[in-house]
Amino acid sequence: MKRTLDRVLEALNAHPDPDRSWLVGSPWFEPPNELRRAMQSAASVSSFDYPPPQGIAELRGAVAELHRRDGLALEPENVLITHGAKSGLLAVFGCLLQPGDEILHPAPCYPAYPAAVTALGGTPVAVPHEDGRSLFEPVALEAHITSRTRALVLSSPANPTGATLTGDQARALVELCREHGLRLVCDEAYEAFRFAPDTDRLPAHWDPDLETVVQVRSFSKTYALCGWRIGYVAADPALIRRLTAWQTALLNPPNSIAQQALISAPAVPPSFIQEAGHRVRNRLDELVAVLADAGLGTELPQGGFYVWADVRSRLAATGHTDTAAWCADLARRHGIGLWPGEDFLAPGWVRASAVACTEADWEPALDRLGTELRSFMNGRNSR
Ligand SMILES: Cc1ncc(COP(=O)(O)O)c(C=O)c1O
Known part of the structure; x- marks a missing residue:
């Protein structure tokens, strides 16, 4: 690239x-001391075998617990542990796209979106913003939706602009995607760093069964653990099964020591x-x-x-x-x-x-x- x-x-x-x-x-x-200590003991107790394809069950349980604290009902079967958010995005695009299908993304945007969509044979469609700072406006977006559009992807808070969806914007995007049968892929790598008012309600709050929304998250930024390379996707169980098969076929699951250590994430105050x-x-x-x-x-x-x-x-x-x-x-x-x-x-x-x-x-x-x-x-x- x-x-x-x-x-x-x-x-x-x-x-x-x-x-x-x-x-x-x-x-x-x-990083938090709780996780540094957990890494040390994980190194001595972790299995040397491949971890389970969907991720260690206790870690998926820990993720579900963290989401429940934020008012998002989630079960371990809704979670796939990935090699960071980036590989989660790749798996999601890999499962949603057939060659020639389109994924909408804002411009400016995180460079991995168009790069991954193109690498997978899809067509990234940029929805530009005149002010150079905002995220999608539903009206501008709708004009870009075609019969080949499969999903919208955005980060909120966004890289590089920092733009963050308000609760109302999140709801409008979920409704728009639902209406057009699209998935809303929400890259929430920076969700712990929201500074604006009215940004507490995420798209997933308007789609509790995750029929439309796919959440892609990371431990990299929240806990300063970029090098551990662990993230996850939260989605409906049927999509999670497809994503698991995709990841197993192409990458295998992420390393067991970091997964084991992150089971302690709910213990971080x-x-x-x-x-x-x-x-x-x-x-x-x-x-x-x-x-x-x-x-x-x-x-x-x-x-x-x-x-x-x-x-x-x-x-x-x-x-x-x-x-x-x-x-x-x-x-x-x-x-x-x-x-x-x-x-x-x-x-x-x-x-x-x-x-x-x-x-x-x-x-x-x-x-x-x-x-x-x-x-x-x-x-x-x-x-
Ligand atoms: C918007 C966004 N998504 C995903 C990532 C990648 O996160 P990870 O380290 O979990 O792969 C980054 C990293 O900079 C990012 O800015």
């Missing part, structure tokens, strides 16, 4: 003092997630202020890990016509890495992650970001 980010990484690698703090979405905060959300939000606030001060068009995101900045009006001033070149030049000359919008289907925008920088580096990295961005833009202006 070709990414415009690779141009930025190449330029960063050639800089004597590169700063990669703003690129990835892997949290800097420590809710204060862990509240605290993590609070810290992420504070960082987003500070990052927005620095980027805005440097002249980028930003707003505080409604959720997630990223600041999504509009640089369209700044490109010409720095002698560029696209954000891929703008970001590569910023990396080459100033050692700052930002992710170009082209990879998210939104040229003219850039993404800055608030979660990758270590605690010790945060303040100096923010200072440097502001200084270098101003110098980059002023330097070109004065030529």
Whole structure:
């Protein structure tokens, strides 16, 4: 897969003092002690055999318990444990699509959606948003539905924009999908990081039997466990059986030690997630202020890990016509890495992650970001 980010990484690698703090979405905060300890004991008790195809039963039970705490009735038979949310998405698309079928997604969006749909022989259909920030509007969406459309996929909170569905929007999307016989694939990797009011009711609250909604979730972001590679899909049992067969045929189940350890997830106190959300939000606030001060068009995101900045009006001033070149030049000359919008289907925008920088580096990295961005833009202006 070709990414415009690779141009930025190449330029960063050639800089004597590169700063990669703003690129990835892997949290800097420590995972919960309950899960670190559980991993240690899981390493000595786990079986060496393949885990059960659908995932360890106790972990599926733990997932069901976590959902019930959020008012979502779920049984272990509704759950498939996957190799992170990404492979959950792949399995869902793999089971919903026949060659030539279409999946709608917002633009901007997480790059894995169009990449996975294309790799599976389907056709990704982008539903663009003029303001570059929102998720779907039902009216705009309906115009893109054809007889080949099988599903809509979106992340809420969204990567890269942070846009988060309100309860009313969630309900409208469920109704629209129901009316057209489509699945609503809800990528909820960032569900623990919702900062806007009225976002408590998820699409699944309007579809308790999961006849329409397919939830794809991850332990990566919530518990800072990106490296454990565990996520899951929650869906109706018939779809879960198909997804299980797909995953078994192509990937086999995820590793047993991490699954075993995550059975302790319900023992993590809710204060862990509240605290993590609070810290992420504070960082987003500070990052927005620095980027805005440097002249980028930003707003505080409604959720997630990223600041999504509009640089369209700044490109010409720095002698560029696209954000891929703008970001590569910023990396080459100033050692700052930002992710170009082209990879998210939104040229003219850039993404800055608030979660990758270590605690010790945060303040100096923010200072440097502001200084270098101003110098980059002023330097070109004065030529
Ligand atoms: C919207 C979204 N979905 C899914 C993922 C992947 O999550 P996982 O680590 O569980 O595969 C990411 C990772 O950045 C993401 O941003």
